[in-house]
Amino acid sequence: MNKLIDVLLFILDWTWCFPQALIGRVKSAAWRGQMCPAQDASLERVKRKEKEWRCKIYLVKRESRDEHWFWKKISGSGIGRYICLAEAEPGNGEIDDEETIAHEYGHIITSRITGPFFILVMICSPLYSLKSRKLKKRGWAWEQVVRWYYSRWCEKLADILAGVNREKWIEERK
DSSP: OHHHHHHHHHHHHHTTTHHHHHHHHHHHHHTGGGEEEGGGGTOHHHHHHHHHHTOEEEEEOHHHHHHOHHHHHOSEEEETTEEEEEBSSTTSOOBSOHHHHHHHHHHHHHHHHHGGGGHHHHHHHHHHHHHHHHHHHTTOOHHHHHHHHHTSHHHHHHHHHHTOOHHHHHHHTO
């Protein structure tokens, strides 16, 4: 049964979700030197998520994040069947939190539901991220920026589909 699900998801990803599957694959291949696969990072929980969600999770090495403008701007991305997350500390293979992994998986679920229409998320999500950075520079408090960002339709949908309780997450970090 698991093999059948794997095959069906592969077909879904490379037909209905072709544009984002291709972009995710190309991005993962292009950044191979800056990322390490989750199984190489000895993260049992991430390996379990990879298997459960049938996706590939990469960790962006902290030194790569610190050196390159693109990785400085994001904490993670989920596109196609690929999730890229930043390490919390150099070399330890850790990521910031479970909710970040789940949120990015929510984008993968959105991708699999919306297919080629996921382009809207691919446009809106980075724009919302840029806007949230501008709000922070304008003096908005961390909590206000986070609430604003995660209330945007594509970010809220990712949280809902992945079961992320954003309010609880915010409260835990106050």
